[in-house]
Amino acid sequence: MRGVTVIGGGPSGLAAAVGLAEKGYDVAVVEVMGELGGMLTQCIHDGFGTKVFGEALSGPEFSERLVKKARSLGLKVFLNTYVKEVRAGEGFKEVVAVSPGGVQRLQTRAIVYAIGCRERNGFEIRLGGTRPAGVYTAGMVQRLVNLYGVLPGRRIVIMGGGDVGMIVARHLHLEGVESILMVFPEAGFAGLPRNVQQCVLDFGIPFRPRTVVKKVIGRERVEGVVLTRVDEKWNPVEGTEEFHACDTVVLALGLVPYTGELKLGVRMDPATRGPEVNEFFETSVEGVFAVGNLVQVFDYVDDAFETACIAARGVEKYLNGGLKTAPVRLSPGGNVRMLAPQRVEWVDDGDVPVFLRPAVEKANVRVVVRNREGRILGGFFKRYVRPSTLERIDVPRSMLSNLQEVSIDIAED
Amino acid sequence: MFTLDYRVASVLKKYPYNISFRVRDNIVFLQGEVDSHMEWVEIGLSIGRVRGVEGVVNKIRWRGAPGNEAREEWRRRVFEEKRNTVVGEYDVVIIGGGVVGAALARELSKYELKAALLEKSTDIAAGTTKANNGMIHAGVEPSRGTLKRMLNVRGNAMYGKLAEELGFRFNRVGSLWLITPRTLASYRKYLPGPLYNLVLKHVLPWVVKIKGLVNGVRNIRIIRGRRIFELEPFATRDAVAAVYIPSTGVVDPYEVAVALAENAEANGVEIHLETEAVGFIKDGGAVKGVVTNKGVFLCRYVVNSAGLYADEVAALAGSEEYTIHPRKGVLLVFHRDTGVFTRHCLAEIILPQDPYTKGGGINPTVHGNVLWGPTAVEVPDKDDTSVTREEIEHVLSKYSGIVPGFPRDRLIRYFAGVRAATFTEDFVIRPAKWVRNLLHVAGIQSPGLAASPAIAEYAVEKLREMGLGLKPKTGFNPRRRPMPTAAGMSLEELEGKIRMDPAWGRIVCTCEFVSEAEIVEAVRRGARTLDAVKRRTRAGMGECQGGFCTLEIALILSRETGVPLNMLLKEEGRLFNGHVRSEQP
Numbered sequence: 001m002r003g004v005t006v007i008g009g010g011p012s013g014l015a016a017a018v019g020l021a022e023k024g025y026d027v028a029v030v031e032v033m034g035e036l037g038g039m040l041t042q043c044i045h046d047g048f049g050t051k052v053f054g055e056a057l058s059g060p061e062f063s064e065r066l067v068k069k070a071r072s073l074g075l076k077v078f079l080n081t082y083v084k085e086v087r088a089g090e091g092f093k094e095v096v097a098v099s100p101g102g103v104q105r106l107q108t109r110a111i112v113y114a115i116g117c118r119e120r121n122g123f124e125i126r127l128g129g130t131r132p133a134g135v136y137t138a139g140m141v142q143r144l145v146n147l148y149g150v151l152p153g154r155r156i157v158i159m160g161g162g163d164v165g166m167i168v169a170r171h172l173h174l175e176g177v178e179s180i181l182m183v184f185p186e187a188g189f190a191g192l193p194r195n196v197q198q199c200v201l202d203f204g205i206p207f208r209p210r211t212v213v214k215k216v217i218g219r220e221r222v223e224g225v226v227l228t229r230v231d232e233k234w235n236p237v238e239g240t241e242e243f244h245a246c247d248t249v250v251l252a253l254g255l256v257p258y259t260g261e262l263k264l265g266v267r268m269d270p271a272t273r274g275p276e277v278n279e280f281f282e283t284s285v286e287g288v289f290a291v292g293n294l295v296q297v298f299d300y301v302d303d304a305f306e307t308a309c310i311a312a313r314g315v316e317k318y319l320n321g322g323l324k325t326a327p328v329r330l331s332p333g334g335n336v337r338m339l340a341p342q343r344v345e346w347v348d349d350g351d352v353p354v355f356l357r358p359a360v361e362k363a364n365v366r367v368v369v370r371n372r373e374g375r376i377l378g379g380f381f382k383r384y385v386r387p388s389t390l391e392r393i394d395v396p397r398s399m400l401s402n403l404q405e406v407s408i409d410i411a412e413d
Numbered sequence: 414m415f416t417l418d419y420r421v422a423s424v425l426k427k428y429p430y431n432i433s434f435r436v437r438d439n440i441v442f443l444q445g446e447v448d449s450h451m452e453w454v455e456i457g458l459s460i461g462r463v464r465g466v467e468g469v470v471n472k473i474r475w476r477g478a479p480g481n482e483a484r485e486e487w488r489r490r491v492f493e494e495k496r497n498t499v500v501g502e503y504d505v506v507i508i509g510g511g512v513v514g515a516a517l518a519r520e521l522s523k524y525e526l527k528a529a530l531l532e533k534s535t536d537i538a539a540g541t542t543k544a545n546n547g548m549i550h551a552g553v554e555p556s557r558g559t560l561k562r563m564l565n566v567r568g569n570a571m572y573g574k575l576a577e578e579l580g581f582r583f584n585r586v587g588s589l590w591l592i593t594p595r596t597l598a599s600y601r602k603y604l605p606g607p608l609y610n611l612v613l614k615h616v617l618p619w620v621v622k623i624k625g626l627v628n629g630v631r632n633i634r635i636i637r638g639r640r641i642f643e644l645e646p647f648a649t650r651d652a653v654a655a656v657y658i659p660s661t662g663v664v665d666p667y668e669v670a671v672a673l674a675e676n677a678e679a680n681g682v683e684i685h686l687e688t689e690a691v692g693f694i695k696d697g698g699a700v701k702g703v704v705t706n707k708g709v710f711l712c713r714y715v716v717n718s719a720g721l722y723a724d725e726v727a728a729l730a731g732s733e734e735y736t737i738h739p740r741k742g743v744l745l746v747f748h749r750d751t752g753v754f755t756r757h758c759l760a761e762i763i764l765p766q767d768p769y770t771k772g773g774g775i776n777p778t779v780h781g782n783v784l785w786g787p788t789a790v791e792v793p794d795k796d797d798t799s800v801t802r803e804e805i806e807h808v809l810s811k812y813s814g815i816v817p818g819f820p821r822d823r824l825i826r827y828f829a830g831v832r833a834a835t836f837t838e839d840f841v842i843r844p845a846k847w848v849r850n851l852l853h854v855a856g857i858q859s860p861g862l863a864a865s866p867a868i869a870e871y872a873v874e875k876l877r878e879m880g881l882g883l884k885p886k887t888g889f890n891p892r893r894r895p896m897p898t899a900a901g902m903s904l905e906e907l908e909g910k911i912r913m914d915p916a917w918g919r920i921v922c923t924c925e926f927v928s929e930a931e932i933v934e935a936v937r938r939g940a941r942t943l944d945a946v947k948r949r950t951r952a953g954m955g956e957c958q959g960g961f962c963t964l965e966i967a968l969i970l971s972r973e974t975g976v977p978l979n980m981l982l983k984e985e986g987r988l989f990n991g992h993v994r995s996e997q998p
Contacts, residue, residue, distance in 0.1 A: 032923060082920035084904070096904065098928075100915030103908045121958045123826050128801045131828065133983035134990070137960045144964055144989060150979045151991025177991065219796050220986030247990060260924060362838040 003027060005095050010038020010321030011301050012245065012308045013114030014066040014290025019140050019312030020042070020112075025319070028076040030083055030097055036070070037063030038116060040301065042143045045167055045349040047194075062301065065219040076102065082273065086111065086263040088285050094149055110287045110315045112167040113275075114308065117293040119164075122216075127159075128249075134222030138252040139167040146173060154178045156227055159213055162193035162388070163299065165252030171198035172250075182207035183227060185234045190388050194301065202220045206238060213249065214241060215291035222247050222345050224375050225337065255297045262286060271338035272296035278327065279344045280314020281307055287318050296340050296355065299390050303355065323347040328400045334407030335359045338386065344400055347377040350412030356408060358385040364413045372405050385410060417465045418442075420592035424459050426899055432456065432473060437465040438640035438846045440734045453478075453580045454791045461836030465778035466735040466858045468715045469836035470724075479793060481725075488691040491706050494693065498708035501683075503529045505876065506703050506712040508690050508726055511542040512533070512666060513857050515673035517716060519553075522680035526882040529710055530682055532704065533689035533722075535760055535985055536945040538615045540720050542862070543948065544798065544830025546744055546784045548777050550860035551588065553625035553633070560840040560871075562831070565860045568867035569660055579672040581664060582779035582897025584748050588661035588758035589644060591815065592617055593651040593775075596762045621762070632659050645817045647754045651995065661758050665779050666862055667948040668896075675938060676893040680886070686941075689911075690719070692967035699849040700730055714881055717845075717853045721833045722796040723855035731780050732845035735835040735855060739795045741786025742830055743804045748823040754782035754816055762814050775815050780951065781881045783819075785812050787830070797828040815850065824954060829995060832858040840864070842872055852876055896934065896949060900926040920961040921969070925957020932966055936973040944984040948971060 006017045009031030013191045016284060040048065042058030042160050050056055053065065070077070081099035088094075088111070096104040119137040127135075134153055136144075138160070141152050156177055158165050167184055177190030182200070187197045214228045214236065216392040229240035244350045250284060257274035266275045267284035273284045274295045282289050292304040327345035332338055339356035356367070377400075380393045393408075400406060417436055420873050424913035430452075432445035441460050446454055457471040473672065492546050505521055507514050510532030518530040549572050555562035578581035592613050593616055597604065606611055618635040625633045634657045641648060641655045648655075685707060694702040698994050704711040719726040724737045731950065760774030776784045786808050803828055813821065835841055835856035861868070876882050899917060910917040916930035927950045935949040943966060946952060952966050953959035967988060971978045981988045 032920065082923060084926070087418050097908065098899075098911075098918050098920055100911065100918040102918060105902050110654050118957045119960045121960055123824070123958060126802045126805055128799065131801045132988035136963075140960060142965055143992075148964075148968075148978060149994035150989050152989050152992070153991045173992070215799065215801065218986075220984065221990065258813050258957070 003108070004110045004112060004381065005030060005106050006112045006114060007037040007095065007397050008112060008114035008116060008292075008294075009033075009037070009077065009079075010116050010292065011040055011066060011102060012116070012304045013038070013112070014063070014296075014330065015305045015308035016112045016289075016291055016312050017075055017115060018066060018069050018073060019309050020086065020315055021070070021075055022313070025315075028078065028107075028108070030078045030081045030095065030380050032080070034081045036067045036077065036079070037375075039139065040190060042139070042146045044146050045171070048301050052259055052305050065268055065301065069111060083261075083263065084188050085356045086288075088288055093287060098362065106250055108364070110318055111289065112308075112311055113262065113283075113288065113290045113294055117255040117297050118258040119251070119255055122243070122251055122253075125212065125253055127216065129226070130219060131210055132216070132218040132221050133246055134218065135249045136251065137209060138164045138250050141250050141254060142171065142317060145171065151177060152250070153246075155220070156180045156250055157213065157246045158182045158250045158252055160184055160252030160377040161186060161191065161207065161209070161256065162254060163195050163253060164255075165250075166195045166199035167226055168250060168252060169205050170203055171207055173203050179246070180205050181239060181246070184209060185212050185213040185230050186210070187232075192388060200300050212236070216249060217243070217267065222249055224338045241299065246318070253360075254308050255293065259291055259294070259298065262271050266290070269338070269340070271332060272340055274340070276342045277340055279310075279341045280317065281311035281341065281344055282314055296357070299388065300353070303392070306353070307355075314386060317346060317348070327402050329405045330354065331405065331407045332356065333373040334406035335362065335410035336408055339408060344397075351396050352400070354393055356391050358387055358389075358391060358392070358410055361386040362410065362412075364409050366413045367391060368409055368411050369399060370396060370407050370409065371403055381413060382410075393395065417463070420463050420465070421460060422825060424463055425455065425456070427459075428452070428456055432721075434460075438714075439465060440470060440846065441468070442470045443473050448476050450475050450478070451791065451794045457736065457836040458838070459740060459840060466837060468841065468891070469736060469835060471736040471738070487528055492692040492704050494504075494561060495691070495708050496613070496704050497632055499702075500705075500708040500710050501529070503527045504881065505529075505716060506531060506710045506714045506716045507701065509717070509720055509723070510537045510670075510674065510684070510686070511540050511718065511720050512538060512670040512673070512862055512865045513720075513854055513868055514716075514718040514841050515670045515677065516865045517718060517854065518677035518682045519673045519680070520685070520873045521867035522677045522682045523889050525886050526881070528682045530677065530684045531688045531690060531705060532684070532686050535687055535942050535982055536672045536940065536948070537686075537943075538667040538686070538948070539984060541830050541833055542670050543667050544744070545666055545742070545859070545862060546787060546826055547663050547666045547778055547862070548776055549583070549659040549664055549863040551625070551630045552740055552863070553621065553630050553658060555860070555936065560842060561860060561864065564840065564867040564871060568860075568864035569662070570868040572662055572664070572863075578665070578730050578891045579669075579676055579893045581656060581668045581672045583664050584777075585662040585664055586661040586777055587657060587889050588760065589641070589648070590621065590653040590658070591648060591759065591761045591816055592654040592657045593640070593649060593653070593761055593814070594653070595814065597764055603877070610653065611651055614733035617762070618654045618656050624861055625656075625658065630658060630660060633657070634659075637951060643856065645756055645759065647818055648710055648759065649817055649849055650816055651814070653691045656920050660940060662801070663758065663777060663779055664862070669862070669865075671949060672893055673811075676891070679893065680688065680889055688728055690729065698847070700851055707712050714850045714876055714879065716854055716876070718854040718857070720857070721831060723853070724882055727845070727851075727853060727874050730845070730851050732848040732853075734846055734853065735837070735841055737790050737795070737833050737835060737856070739797065740832040740834050740858070741790045741792045742832060744786035744828055744830070745783050745805065745824055746826040747783040747785070749781040751783045751820055751823050752777055754819050755783045759815050773812075773841060775812055777818075785809070790833075792831065798831060800829050802828050825969050826958060831921065834858045836945065840868065842868060842988040843991070844875060850879065896931070896938075898917040898931060898950070901949075921965045922950075922952035922955065924957050924962075925951045927952040927962075929969055932969045933973055936970060941974060942971065942982040943967060
């Protein structure tokens with residue numbers, strides 16, 4: 001019986017696989033695309049790996065390091081292989097996968113899901129108008145341009161002021177499209193400050209905050225969009241509608257865990273929109289782990305990578321009969337939009353890393369852990385928090401002992 | 414007795430406009446000017462309802478009406494260019510490749526004759542046919558004396574055999590019309606106290622049932638109490654009674670049209686895509702040839718099944734007998750996993766009924782998705798398939814009472830289709846009044862999909878009456894090999910397929926489990942565009958709506974058709990229309 005099956009050959013899946021192989025486990029990686037590396041293969045901009053490798057790499061460079069490592073460790077890799085079913089029973093797990101080589105049934109002792117996230121599309125934000133050619137998600141555009149050398153259009157409107165939107169804007173600008181306009185409903189860019197400077201301001205790319213696309217116009221191909229201003233609550237301001245001619249709309253509307261492909265009835269967290277996990281990223285099904293952007297969308301690949309390393313340790317504990325105690329539930333409190341892990345249950349000595357997403361921007365705050373009665377158990381000072389940056393705290397395990405539930409909030413220092 | 418002229422004049426008197434009219438062979442031509450598009454519609458409809466009127470040609474102008482000059486100019490130019498280039502000679506030319514044109518083509522392919530189906534778009538079913546809820550109505554709704562009534566019940570009955578022969582999915586799910594306290598809320602004041610419930614529970618169901626029986630719909634049952642929720646566990650507990658109509662079915666409308674066209678083609682009918690009629694070569698009172706952007710199709714008979722454009726085609730041919738007033742319907746698509754919430758075509762009866770929404774409600778599909786809608790909005794533009802946020806909210810609130818626990822957040826897509834309604838609001842299937850060899854098959858709105866097999870038979874009968882000789886073809890093969898799908902196979906079957914062709918094992922659309930082999934097969938069967946592939950394979954119809962697979966499909970399409978990536982079409986527009994790196998922008 002194979003030791004561990006990792007589903008997904010992107011950075012998180014590879015990190016988990018490499019981590020486990022280094023511990024001496026027999027690991028198989030199942031990847032649906034024709035090559036390893038996941039979304040990194042199309043991310044030719046730099047900035048990856050500052051935490052993991054201590055240098056800013058491009059996506060392909062980052063993934064190549066992992067792939068090389070994986071190859072040197074002799075991981076079994078199944079490419080072009082799609083996981084159709086997963087069965088998990090008492091002491092029994094099977095992954096049924098389809099590939100051009102046939103239908104494979106991989107018996108395995110543990111499973112690590114690392115299938116990442118998907119892009120939100122126009123339907124999810126109720127984008128109005130027609131549905132002609134010329135509306136794409138940002139990731140599709142990136143792939144089209146970087147891997148196949150084809151530009152999606154000439155006059156571009158980008159919806160969304162997050163990191164993905166900014167990076168794709170710079171990219172299309174450098175590729176020489178005729179015009180770009182970025183619009184987003186927030187008062188300012190939602191992404192990392194370095195991207196605002198390096199992607200948008202440095203190139204003088206026009207942008208309009210507090211503006212959304214109300215509808216797309218065009219029958220065969222996009223002919224333009226109707227823009228409208230919005231107020232602080234993102235409600236359209238009447239009388240501000242304006243036609244803007246373009247032939248392309250790029251949707252950079254954010255990412256959500258790609259849970260549609262989870263083939264097991266694992267418990268989900270409505271806030272992260274990913275599976276609920278414990279401190280070693282094990283889902284509600286024993287021996288089935290979930291890592292990376294599938295759990296919650298991370299801003300840095302380095303953090304996603306980190307979850308995979310933690311999960312690798314968890315898989316080891318699971319396979320060696322590690323013990324669990326009654327779970328301590330972690331729930332988001334004030335100014336915390338979502339967090340993971342959602343429960344702590346293993347017998348272990350190490351601190352518990354908790355990743356959390358602030359709801360609003362604030363300076364000089366404390367991330368506070370409280371018990372059910374609201375008593376403060378501990379706090380972590382943060383110079384500055386903002387929704388665009390995921391925060392991490394390492395909670396000492398002793399702080400959680402003998403509790404059933406704690407909440408974590410962000411309070412003024 | 415009053416003449417038709419008198420009746421029309423007395424209706425027009427009600428409107429504060431100076432509208433002139435003339436009547437020729439029971440067709441009313443209206444001229445004048447009004448303020449709004451809605452008034453244009455209203456006047457047309459009120460004339461259409463006048464007894465004895467067989468068609469309304471509404472030439473009234475409304476303020477802000479879009480002109481059609483560019484299109485007309487294009488037609489004139491192409492006509493002059495192509496009038497001397499002959500493509501071929503045919504017994505019958507069908508203009509319009511929607512489900513009706515395709516059904517007609519297949520019906521004609523049973524006989525020894527040469528026929529051609531012309532479709533202006535890049536695929537069959539690319540107009541109204543692709544954008545409806547796929548319902549095969551039982552036939553309870555149509556009123557007495559309409560063609561709709563006659564052909565709906567008949568068409569519905571034909572679907573079982575047709576599905577079996579052509580290998581398309583057809584589920585006779587049945588419909589359940591719920592009667593709730595909201596049903597007669599407008600009449601509450603006339604029905605005091607317990608009378609209201611009595612009428613709801615015991616009178617109204619019978620009224621509906623009898624209407625259905627008179628129309629020829631069989632096995633209608635009235636059910637009350639727990640029985641309703643045994644049939645439909647998630648239906649609103651407000652339902653006091655329900656009318657159950659078991660013969661209602663659902664299909665995938667483009668699958669039906671594509672199957673009909675494929676079978677017609679296999680039996681010898683020529684299918685010409687991207688072929689648009691721009692004019693006619695006439696000789697006396699008859700059409701000699703249909704001029705298109707591809708050249709002239711010489712013909713003995715012409716069928717006008719051009720859907721939304723049937724009025725323009727009729728005018729070009731010289732027998733303008735009706736005007737199409739486009740009526741948009743918005744539909745919401747929910748994720749496949751919501752199928753458990755809806756087993757039947759569900760509707761809540763609300764009276765008085767909006768005369769222009771029929772069949773609106775919550776419908777299962779053959780794929781497990783659930784559709785909500787459609788709406789019915791008169792629009793000035795035949796191509797207006799836009800959907801606004803307000804329309805989405807409207808549909809969500811209008812139908813949420815039917816299945817209160819429905820996971821409305823599983824909405825994955827929305828779209829709109831445009832119905833090709835005439836002002837007489839019935840199918841128009843008859844020989845043209847002023848052209849000897851032209852058959853109109855127009856005004857096909859709901860329940861047109863359900864009726865389409867019967868429409869085809871009826872239309873061919875009309876052609877026979879017009880003098881077309883019909884000799885059955887000995888080699889006619891009624892069967893079509895269905896599109897094989899990985900999603901529909903067991904693992905063992907799939908394994909066998911992969912052994913024959915590894916492309917079966919490469920899953921391109923992970924949301925809907927579609928393999929590369931299916932995309933190749935769709936291309937082999939004639940799909941040339943991304944949307945044509947999507948309609949045949951469902952690739953891109955799942956949760957991510959093509960975010961992951963669009964590019965993969967495009968690459969396969971490009972490889973299989975030899976069309977470069979940047980020249981591929983989505984439907985009619987370029988999928989990617991930017992420059993190619995290293996080439997001059």
